[in-house]
Amino acid sequence: MNRESIAAHSHAKLEEITKRNLRRQLNPLDSPQGVEIVQNGVTLINFSSNDYLGLATHPALKEAAAKAAIDLGVGSGASRLVTGSLPIHSELEAVISEFKQTQAALTFSSGYAAALGTIPALVGKDDMIILDKLSHACLVDGARLSGAKVRVYKHNDMDQLEDRLRWARTTHPQANVLVVTEAVFSMDGDMAPLREMVALKQKFGVWLMVDEAHALGVVGKQGEGLALALGLNDQIDVQMGTLSKAIGSSGGYICGSRSMIDLLINSARSFIYSTAPPPPAAAAAISGITIMQSPEGLEKIRCLHDNTLCILKGIGLHATAAHVPAIIPVITGDESKALEVSQILKQRGFMIPAIRFPTVAKNAARLRITVSAAHRRDQIQKLIAQIREILC
Numbered sequence: 001m002n003r004e005s006i007a008a009h010s011h012a013k014l015e016e017i018t019k020r021n022l023r024r025q026l027n028p029l030d031s032p033q034g035v036e037i038v039q040n041g042v043t044l045i046n047f048s049s050n051d052y053l054g055l056a057t058h059p060a061l062k063e064a065a066a067k068a069a070i071d072l073g074v075g076s077g078a079s080r081l082v083t084g085s086l087p088i089h090s091e092l093e094a095v096i097s098e099f100k101q102t103q104a105a106l107t108f109s110s111g112y113a114a115a116l117g118t119i120p121a122l123v124g125k126d127d128m129i130i131l132d133k134l135s136h137a138c139l140v141d142g143a144r145l146s147g148a149k150v151r152v153y154k155h156n157d158m159d160q161l162e163d164r165l166r167w168a169r170t171t172h173p174q175a176n177v178l179v180v181t182e183a184v185f186s187m188d189g190d191m192a193p194l195r196e197m198v199a200l201k202q203k204f205g206v207w208l209m210v211d212e213a214h215a216l217g218v219v220g221k222q223g224e225g226l227a228l229a230l231g232l233n234d235q236i237d238v239q240m241g242t243l244s245k246a247i248g249s250s251g252g253y254i255c256g257s258r259s260m261i262d263l264l265i266n267s268a269r270s271f272i273y274s275t276a277p278p279p280p281a282a283a284a285a286i287s288g289i290t291i292m293q294s295p296e297g298l299e300k301i302r303c304l305h306d307n308t309l310c311i312l313k314g315i316g317l318h319a320t321a322a323h324v325p326a327i328i329p330v331i332t333g334d335e336s337k338a339l340e341v342s343q344i345l346k347q348r349g350f351m352i353p354a355i356r357f358p359t360v361a362k363n364a365a366r367l368r369i370t371v372s373a374a375h376r377r378d379q380i381q382k383l384i385a386q387i388r389e390i391l392c
């Protein structure tokens with residue numbers, strides 16, 4: 001018999017979490033998400049969304065989703081491999097692979113599901129995965145689920161990655177080796193040195209997987225992501241991304257060679273055993289990617305870059321004009337300090353969450369500012385003034 005009821009067990013666990021300043025709660029909005037949100041009746045300027053281009057509430061995406069709901073229904077009814085595969089899913093995949101200049105693409109119900117299905121479909125227990133220490137939870141979980149031997153290297157440390165690769169090749173000469181990284185790191189806003197990584201990939205004859213969740217729609221003049229912006233498109237075996245952030249809709253994707261995508265259709269469990277994404281989400285994603293490539297989209301991307309550079313400069317952080325990510329971490333270290341600053345900013349009309357363990361390492365708590373093309377100059381100036389007053 002178990003020692004206590006599940007309710008009592010949960011209660012005790014939550015007490016522990018609360019004591020460590022790590023308790024989280026849901027705080028529903030009284031408004032749609034956007035650069036201005038209403039929470040508990042208070043209007044806040046929102047610097048916490050990943051809707052980098054403001055497309056999630058764009059009229060064209062809303063119309064595309066509404067039209068798809070009317071024409072095709074809300075649910076897909078079955079897995080893609082049963083009867084859930086609709087022309088709109090293939091159309092979305094064609095749009096993605098054309099934009100990313102790869103042979104093929106496959107969509108999943110989320111970016112999380114894409115990682116969880118893809119990594120175990122490509123490597124197994126006789127193989128090895130070498131992972132950046134700061135990789136997103138879905139990459140870590142996908143790696144664990146694969147059963148491959150997992151080794152971590154220090155964040156963006158190419159010497160250590162090379163050491164790991166040499167070790168992998170020496171100790172397991174027969175293994176397939178997959179190196180996994182994010183393009184733009186979700187909590188730090190810095191970028192993987194993809195050129196060096198590609199050179200190491202070639203030197204050791206391994207595979208490279210790059211998660212572009214925070215790079216798509218953000219990095220490069222056309223929001224094409226880091227791989228394409230650096231001209232490394234052909235060198236990256238597995239390109240992953242999400243349709244839920246800059247694209248403004250929902251869903252995840254993998255793109256790469258036709259044969260790899262066909263293998264995923266046959267072996268990625270989160271693809272096979274999950275209902276096809278809703279037609280409205282697919283329609284909105286097509287609309288999002290189309291707008292991104294239009295003159296309107298290019299203007300939004302330029303605006304996002306300007307807004308980000310303006311904040312970086314305003315709070316005294318180093319800014320380089322090439323490839324600016326839209327994530328700005330202001331590190332406080334201490335968990336309670338991060339919470340306190342976030343609370344003060346809220347009282348002054350800003351939504352900027354404190355990011356704490358386990359999302360980031362212990363004592364690396366931070367405020368995570370995310371910038372949108374939809375932020376106005378006056379909102380940005382106000383934010384800069386507040387951060388300087390509170391933290392400097």
Ligand SMILES: *Cc1c(COP(=O)(O)O)cnc(C)c1O
Nearest residue numbers: 110111112136186213242244251
């Ligand atoms: C958000 C995120 C994902 C997951 O994408 P969803 O579509 O939200 O499931 C994957 N990787 C990274 C780096 C992310 O930040």
